[in-house]
Amino acid sequence: MPTWAWIVIGAVALLVGAGILIHNRLVALRTRVDNGWSQIDVQLRRRYDLIPNLVETVKGYATHERELFEKVTEARARAIDAKAMPDQASAENMITAGLRQLLAVAEAYPDLKANQNFLALQEELSGTESKIAYSRQFYNDQVMRLNTLIGSFPSNLLARTFDFSMREFFDIEDPARGPATVEFP
Amino acid sequence: MYEQIAANKRKTVVLIVAAILLLGAVGYVIGMFYASGPVGLVGAVALAIVMSLVSYFSGDKIVLASTRARPVTAQEQPRLHNIVEGLSIAAGIPKPKVYVIPERALNAFATGRSPEHSSVAVTEGLLEAMNRVELEGVIGHELAHVVDRDILVGTIVATLIGAVVLISEFFMRSWWWGGGRRSGGGRDSGGGASAIVFAVGLVLLVLAPIFGQLVRLAVSRNREYLADAQGALLTRYPPGLASALRKIAEGAVIPMRSANNATAHLWMNQPSRIEGEGMGSMEKLFSTHPPIAERIRRLEEM
Numbered sequence: 001m002p003t004w005a006w007i008v009i010g011a012v013a014l015l016v017g018a019g020i021l022i023h024n025r026l027v028a029l030r031t032r033v034d035n036g037w038s039q040i041d042v043q044l045r046r047r048y049d050l051i052p053n054l055v056e057t058v059k060g061y062a063t064h065e066r067e068l069f070e071k072v073t074e075a076r077a078r079a080i081d082a083k084a085m086p087d088q089a090s091a092e093n094m095i096t097a098g099l100r101q102l103l104a105v106a107e108a109y110p111d112l113k114a115n116q117n118f119l120a121l122q123e124e125l126s127g128t129e130s131k132i133a134y135s136r137q138f139y140n141d142q143v144m145r146l147n148t149l150i151g152s153f154p155s156n157l158l159a160r161t162f163d164f165s166m167r168e169f170f171d172i173e174d175p176a177r178g179p180a181t182v183e184f185p
Numbered sequence: 186m187y188e189q190i191a192a193n194k195r196k197t198v199v200l201i202v203a204a205i206l207l208l209g210a211v212g213y214v215i216g217m218f219y220a221s222g223p224v225g226l227v228g229a230v231a232l233a234i235v236m237s238l239v240s241y242f243s244g245d246k247i248v249l250a251s252t253r254a255r256p257v258t259a260q261e262q263p264r265l266h267n268i269v270e271g272l273s274i275a276a277g278i279p280k281p282k283v284y285v286i287p288e289r290a291l292n293a294f295a296t297g298r299s300p301e302h303s304s305v306a307v308t309e310g311l312l313e314a315m316n317r318v319e320l321e322g323v324i325g326h327e328l329a330h331v332v333d334r335d336i337l338v339g340t341i342v343a344t345l346i347g348a349v350v351l352i353s354e355f356f357m358r359s360w361w362w363g364g365g366r367r368s369g370g371g372r373d374s375g376g377g378a379s380a381i382v383f384a385v386g387l388v389l390l391v392l393a394p395i396f397g398q399l400v401r402l403a404v405s406r407n408r409e410y411l412a413d414a415q416g417a418l419l420t421r422y423p424p425g426l427a428s429a430l431r432k433i434a435e436g437a438v439i440p441m442r443s444a445n446n447a448t449a450h451l452w453m454n455q456p457s458r459i460e461g462e463g464m465g466s467m468e469k470l471f472s473t474h475p476p477i478a479e480r481i482r483r484l485e486e487m
Contacts, residue, residue, distance in 0.1 A: 032277065039274055120263065126317070127267025134275035137421065142277075 022155045026164050029146040033167055036139030040170065043132045044079070044092065050128060051076045051095070054121050058102060061112035065105055072098035089171075099125065136170050143167045189411070193334040197341050201237045204345050208233040211388060240344035245296040245304055245336075247344050248451065252294075252443045254284035254306040265312060268324050269305055275419045276328050281305045285312065288443060291436035294451040295327040296340045303331045310439065314432050322426030323453060325416030332415070335408055339451045342404060348447070404450045406475040413480055417487055427484040430454075434477045450474075 055069050075098055079091035103122065106112050113119075147166045150159040158164075209230045216225015240247070259266040266283055273280045281297065284306035291311045297303030305327050307320075315323065330336050417423040433454050444456035455474040 036277075043274075123263045123267065127263065127271065130321075131267070131271040131274055134271045134419075137275050138277055 019158060022149075022158050023162060026146070026149060026155065026159060026162070029142060029149060030164065032142045033139065033146055036135065036142050039135040040132065040139055043128060043135050047095065047125070047128050047132065048076055048080060050121065050125055051099075054099075054102065054125065057115065057118050057121060058106060058112065061109045061115070062105055065102075068098065068101055068105060072102060096129070099129075140169050143169055189333040189335075189408075193338045196338050200338070200341055200345060201241075204237065204349070205230055205233040208236075208349070214388070215384075236345055236348060237341075240341050240348075241298060244340035244344040245298065245302065248294075248296045248340055248448055249284055249304060249306060251445070251448060252286050252288075252306065254286045254304075257283055257285045262312070264317065265307065265320070265324075268317070268321050269328075272321065272324050272328050272419055276332050278303075278328070278332060281328070281331060285309060286443065288441050290439040290441040290456065291315075291433045291454075292441065292456055293323050293327055293453040294448070295330045295336050296343075296451060297331065297336045298340065299334070299337065300331050303336060305331075308441075310436065311433075314436060315429055318420075318422065318425040319429035319432065321420045322416065322422070322429045325419040326412050326426060326453065327416075328419060329412040329415035330408075333408070333412070335404070335412065339404060343448045343451055409475050410480065410483060413484055414487070417484060423484045423487040427481050430477055430481050430484070434481075437477075 051072060055073060058065070059069060072095065075091050075094035079088055079095060082088035082091055103125075106118070106122075146164075149155045150164055150166050209226055212229020212232070213223070213226040216223065216228070257265070262283065262285065265285075269283050270280050278300035281295065281300075281303040282305070284304055286292075286306050286308045288308040289310040290308055291314055293305070293307040293311055295303060295305045305324065307323065311323065312320070330339070413426060417426055420426070437454065437457070441456040444452075449456060452474075454477060
């Protein structure tokens with residue numbers, strides 16, 4: 001074979017190799033994004049599970065806060081039933097706000113604050129709150145990397161051919177997104 | 186990050202090869218005096234290979250045992266477990282095993298060979314002194330070491346080179362306290378053997394500073410700054426770690442009983458067996474950490 005044929009074969013092999021690498025990178029990132037998404041779900045579900053326990057415990061001490069209990073319980077039900085993303089997001093935000101209020105109210109009841117069960121629940125809750133925040137953070141980090149790869153040359157050519165689409169960031173409406181734990185030291 | 190991982194894997198290979206060559210050389214020299222043929226060389230290389238395998242696969246267990254760390258359950262330490270789990274989610278790695286070290290000093294380390302086989306250990310003193318945000322800062326720093334595979338190099342260094350350093354300390358001390366004096370009177374009880382012990386000790390003593398230098402090369406100070414930065418990227422809150430480091434600096438006067446030169450580089454902050462500010466001369470030789478004030482300054486600038 002003449003030299004030019006070898007050069008062409010070499011160039012094609014290089015291109016195919018680079019294409020395979022980029023494709024695998026896209027697949028890996030997409031899997032991480034999906035994983036991140038289900039991780040958020042896991043943590044949100046853990047929070048749903050904690051709410052009834054917390055409400056029961058606080059109820060025993062803070063009898064005057066009926067309205068607040070109802071608000072949190074209702075938000076939880078709405079979040080579980082939510083079909084579409086915007087509905088769920090607003091319900092989750094209501095839960096977050098309600099739980100913060102609930103824990104703030106608890107400050108006024110010394111007996112409750114000394115209750116071992118309450119303290120354990122409080123730790124579980126702030127742990128779960130920060131895990132929700134961290135899983136969102138992980139998800140958004142991965143989305144950013146995937147979107148960057150899909151948007152930049154030459155990986156955008158492959159992304160278009162193999163139908164990889166950009167994902168949406170998980171936006172948090174809560175402006176007070178510091179470390180998720182500041183409220184309950 | 187990916188460059189860090191690749192560099193650390195390369196370093197591990199270099200370390201293991203260097204250890205095999207060094208031990209082989211020592212074995213060869215001893216073999217020349219002691220026996221005919223390449224017995225010493227073969228024995229030493231075999232020993233080095235076994236040591237490498239052990240330190241790769243069980244180095245973390247050896248390190249944890251040497252600090253008397255004990256595993257804790259989520260029921261015992263809910264806060265610590267929640268923080269480790271949360272930050273592992275943020276870092277996208279499996280949750281490491283969680284250990285507590287019975288020490289009053291404020292310190293922490295991570296060990297293992299990969300994120301799938303990793304452990305994080307903190308002292309009781311640290312758990313008591315830190316609030317949640319500060320503890321998150323510390324754990325974030327340790328998880329950065331896990332993600333970057335610093336733990337792989339750190340653990341190999343601790344067990345492989347550490348073993349040689351400890352052997353040399355043992356030889357020198359046993360010569361100093363026992364063999365040295367005894368060989369004057371009890372010449373009948375194997376003078377040849379004690380001469381060999383002395384020779385091995387001497388060779389290792391000469392090598393010890395070289396090993397110390399190797400440790401410093403392998404675990405550059407830069408990687409602590411890097412882990413601080415990456416840890417802060419995980420928690421998204423640099424002041425947490427800065428405040429934790431300030432507390433650690435204040436608590437640095439508390440001595441750590443389980444500290445030793447082989448594991449010094451693994452810790453969050455340079456540990457010392459000696460009460461007060463000062464470090465022993467051997468401890469200084471193995472100093473691997475940047476000044477804590479500088480680390481705090483860099484975090485505050487983020």
